[in-house]
Amino acid sequence: MKSYVNSFPHGVHPPDCKYTADAVIETLPLPPEVTILLSQHIGAPAKALVAKKSKVMRGEPIAEAVGFVSVPMHAPIAGTVTAVDYALNPRGEMAQAIKIKIDPDADQEEIYGTPRDLASLTPDELIRAVQETGTVGLGGAAFPTHVKMKPPAGKSVDTLIVNGCECEPYLTTDFRIMVEESDKIITGIQLVMEAMGAKEAFIAIENNKPEALESMAKAIPAGAPISVRSLMTKYPQGAEKMLSRAVLHKDVPSGGLPSDIGVGCFNVATLLQLGQLLPKGQGLIERVITVSGGGVERPGNYRIPLGTPIRYIMEQVGIRPEARKIISGGPMMGMSLSSQDIPLTKGMSGLLVLTEEEMRDGGGTVYPCIKCARCVDACPIFLNPSLLGLLARKARYEEMAEEHHLNDCFECGCCTYVCPSNIPLVQYFRIAKAMNREREAAK
Amino acid sequence: MSTEARPLIIGSSPHIRVKQSVPDIMFHVALALLPVAAFAVWSFGLSALLLLLTTTAACVATEHTACLIARRSTTIRDWSVVVTGLILGLTLPPSTPLWMAVLGSIFGVSVTKSLFGGLGYNCFNPALVGRAFLQIAFPIPLTTWTPPDLPGRFSSLLPTTLTFPFLRADTAALADYIRTALASGGVDGWSGATPLSMWKFAEVPQFESLPRLFLGSIAGSTGETATWLIILCGLYLIARNMMNWRIPAGMLLGAFLLSGAFWLSDKTHYPSPMFMLFSGGLMFGALFMASDMVASPMTSAGVWIYGFFIGMVTVIIRIFGALPEGVMFAILLGNAVSPLITSATQPRTYGLVRQKRWIKQ
Numbered sequence: 001m002k003s004y005v006n007s008f009p010h011g012v013h014p015p016d017c018k019y020t021a022d023a024v025i026e027t028l029p030l031p032p033e034v035t036i037l038l039s040q041h042i043g044a045p046a047k048a049l050v051a052k053k054s055k056v057m058r059g060e061p062i063a064e065a066v067g068f069v070s071v072p073m074h075a076p077i078a079g080t081v082t083a084v085d086y087a088l089n090p091r092g093e094m095a096q097a098i099k100i101k102i103d104p105d106a107d108q109e110e111i112y113g114t115p116r117d118l119a120s121l122t123p124d125e126l127i128r129a130v131q132e133t134g135t136v137g138l139g140g141a142a143f144p145t146h147v148k149m150k151p152p153a154g155k156s157v158d159t160l161i162v163n164g165c166e167c168e169p170y171l172t173t174d175f176r177i178m179v180e181e182s183d184k185i186i187t188g189i190q191l192v193m194e195a196m197g198a199k200e201a202f203i204a205i206e207n208n209k210p211e212a213l214e215s216m217a218k219a220i221p222a223g224a225p226i227s228v229r230s231l232m233t234k235y236p237q238g239a240e241k242m243l244s245r246a247v248l249h250k251d252v253p254s255g256g257l258p259s260d261i262g263v264g265c266f267n268v269a270t271l272l273q274l275g276q277l278l279p280k281g282q283g284l285i286e287r288v289i290t291v292s293g294g295g296v297e298r299p300g301n302y303r304i305p306l307g308t309p310i311r312y313i314m315e316q317v318g319i320r321p322e323a324r325k326i327i328s329g330g331p332m333m334g335m336s337l338s339s340q341d342i343p344l345t346k347g348m349s350g351l352l353v354l355t356e357e358e359m360r361d362g363g364g365t366v367y368p369c370i371k372c373a374r375c376v377d378a379c380p381i382f383l384n385p386s387l388l389g390l391l392a393r394k395a396r397y398e399e400m401a402e403e404h405h406l407n408d409c410f411e412c413g414c415c416t417y418v419c420p421s422n423i424p425l426v427q428y429f430r431i432a433k434a435m436n437r438e439r440e441a442a443k
Numbered sequence: 444m445s446t447e448a449r450p451l452i453i454g455s456s457p458h459i460r461v462k463q464s465v466p467d468i469m470f471h472v473a474l475a476l477l478p479v480a481a482f483a484v485w486s487f488g489l490s491a492l493l494l495l496l497t498t499t500a501a502c503v504a505t506e507h508t509a510c511l512i513a514r515r516s517t518t519i520r521d522w523s524v525v526v527t528g529l530i531l532g533l534t535l536p537p538s539t540p541l542w543m544a545v546l547g548s549i550f551g552v553s554v555t556k557s558l559f560g561g562l563g564y565n566c567f568n569p570a571l572v573g574r575a576f577l578q579i580a581f582p583i584p585l586t587t588w589t590p591p592d593l594p595g596r597f598s599s600l601l602p603t604t605l606t607f608p609f610l611r612a613d614t615a616a617l618a619d620y621i622r623t624a625l626a627s628g629g630v631d632g633w634s635g636a637t638p639l640s641m642w643k644f645a646e647v648p649q650f651e652s653l654p655r656l657f658l659g660s661i662a663g664s665t666g667e668t669a670t671w672l673i674i675l676c677g678l679y680l681i682a683r684n685m686m687n688w689r690i691p692a693g694m695l696l697g698a699f700l701l702s703g704a705f706w707l708s709d710k711t712h713y714p715s716p717m718f719m720l721f722s723g724g725l726m727f728g729a730l731f732m733a734s735d736m737v738a739s740p741m742t743s744a745g746v747w748i749y750g751f752f753i754g755m756v757t758v759i760i761r762i763f764g765a766l767p768e769g770v771m772f773a774i775l776l777g778n779a780v781s782p783l784i785t786s787a788t789q790p791r792t793y794g795l796v797r798q799k800r801w802i803k804q
Binding site: 368 | 449451452453454455456457458459460461462463464466467468521523560562563564687736737738739740741743746785789790792793794795
C-alpha cells in the first residue's frame, strides 16, 4: 500500500464553507421550554426519574441509565416538568421525552453537581463517573463515551486519537472549542488516558486550522505524552478508520473496533465536556453547535441548552424565508430535519439551514451510471460503489454484503458527492443494510 | 420570520454534490471534438463536413427512434449520442459514401447501445462498433484514402460521397477525381496510401516525416490526422477532469515501449516509436475512444493495464496483422476485457486482511 503522510488515500475535497470560523462562541438566552428526549444516544433509552409537576434544579438528573449501554439525562434548565410523554425526535418519530418549563424565579446560575477527587478513583470508578455525566460522542454518532472507554474483555487501548479534524463543511464548533477551551480538552484527554491506561495521545487536526493546532500545542503540559498531529485537509479525515490510518498507519479490522488495534478515538467536544463535567461531578446539559448556511441571518457558534426546540434557536439567530432544508450535523453525513419542533439533542454538532442554491442534494434528474469511476476513486474504504449501486437497484442486498463488503461502508457520502449521474448511492446502501438487518432478524 | 411558510425538504445525505453532471461531461467531450472536426473539414472539404453531419444526425435519430420504440423518454439530450456520431464520422475516410455512414451509425448505436439499455450499459464503444461493422462489410471504400488539402475541396464533393444507397462506391472515379484535382494544383502522382500503409505495404518501407505526421498534412480518416490538435483537445478534457488521463498515458506508453523494442531490433524494417504514436488513429483513439468511461475499467490500476494492453495490441496488429491499422480492433478488444480487468484489480477493502479470489467461479 502506498504510504500517505498524515492522511489516507481517496476521499474528496468539498468546499469548506467554514464561514463561522471566526465567530467566538456565544451563549444563547435560555429557552422558555425544553424537551429532553430519553433516547439521544445509541443504546437503551434512559428511564424518567421525574413526573409531571416535579420541580427540577438546573443540572439535576431527570432520567437514569438503563443498563451499561445507556446514559442518564439531566435538566438543562431549572423549572417544572410539564409532561413526561412523547415528542418528535430527529428521525421524525414520536419518542419518549420529558418536557420542562422554565421557572422564572429559579436560580439558573447554580448547577447541580457533586465535586469529587478524581485522583482517588480507580479506572472503573472513573468510567462509572463518566456514565453519570451522561456524555456521549458529541461529534454526531452519540455513542455513550463510557462504553467506548471500556474495551471488550481481552482488548486494551494504549493509544488515544483525539479527533479535532472537523472535516465536514460548514461546521466550526470543534475548531472554536480548540481555540477557546484547549485546557479543558487536555484535562479530558488526561482523564480518559488514565481511565483506559493509554500511554500516549495524538490530537489530530486538519492543516487548514493553524490556530487550533497552535492553541492545542500550547495547552499540552510539559512532559505529557500528548502530541498534536497536523493532518491533510480532506473529507472524511475525521472518521475513526481514516484517523487510525492517517495517524498510526494502521487499519481497523473489517467489522471490528478501534480497540482491536489498541486505539481509542474521541472527539474533542466530548473530551471538553469530560474535562469540564467530571471534576465538578455535573451532567451534560448544554453543548456548542454551529448554526450556519445561507438561510440564517446571524450564523455563528452558540452554546445552547440541550432540549431547546430548533424553532427557538431559529428565532434567536433569524431564519430567512429562502430556507429550504435544516440539517442536523454537516452537509455530508448530517440528517435533514422534518420539523422545527425537534429539540436539540446531544449528537447535534450543527444546524445548517440551506437555501435552494446551496442544497444541490440530488433533487434533479438521475442519469444512468456511466462507469466514470469517480466513486471508486473517492471511496476511502476502497469499495466499488458503482457496482454496489447497480446491485442495489436489482435488490441483490445479500450479495452486496457478502461479496462486496457493503457492511464496511460507513456512509461518508463521498461516492454520492462526486457522482455526475446524481445517483443516490448512500441512500441505496442504507436501504440495503436495513433490508439485510431485517432479514437477519427474521431468521 | 414566517418560518413555516413552506415545508422543509428532507432527504438522504450527502446534501451537497459536485456540479458536474453527465450531460456536462458529454457536452464538453463534444465541444473538445469540434476543433478536430473543424480541422477535418479544412483538410478534406465539403465531403468531410457532410460526413460528420450525416453520422451525427444518423446517430441522434437512431437513439431517438430506439427510445420511442422502447417507450421511454428520449435520451438524446444527454449529448452522449452526439459524441458517438462525431467520433464515428471522424474515424471514417473522407470519401466514405454517406449511405454507408448512415448504416454504420444505425448499427453502432442500435446494436451496441440501445439494445443493451442505453447510456452506461454498452460494453463496447458504439462508434467503434459502427466503424468495425463498416470495415468488415465494405473493406474497399473504408480503405480508400484521399490526400489532404485537395484543390477544389470546398466547391465540389468527392465522387463517392453521394453514391446511391446499396450501390458499390466507384473508387475508380474517385481516383480519377483526385488525380485531376492534384494535377490542377501542379502535383502529380498519388499513391492512395496513408503513412501506415506506405510503411507496411511498400516494397521498401517508407517512413513519413514526423513533422508532417504531427501537423496532419497526411492522408487518413477525417479526424485522425492532426496529432497536435487532438493532443490539445484531449488536454482540455483532462484539465476539466472529464477524462481519465491514465488511459491515454497507458496506451501511448504501451505502444511506445513495444514499438520501441521492435525498432531497436531492426531500424530499417520497423518504424520508430514516435512514428507509431503519431500515425494512423492512435492518438485519436487514445484520447477520445479508449478513454470512453463506460467501456473502460473502473480501478486506477486497471485503467493503466487497459491502456497499456490496447497500446501493445495496436502495435502487434500493425506489425503482424493483415491490416495496416490496429487501433480500432485493439480498443474493441480492450473494451471486451475491461470488466475482467476491473474485477482483477479491485483493491483491498479497508480493514480486510486477505484479498478474495479475483475471478468468481
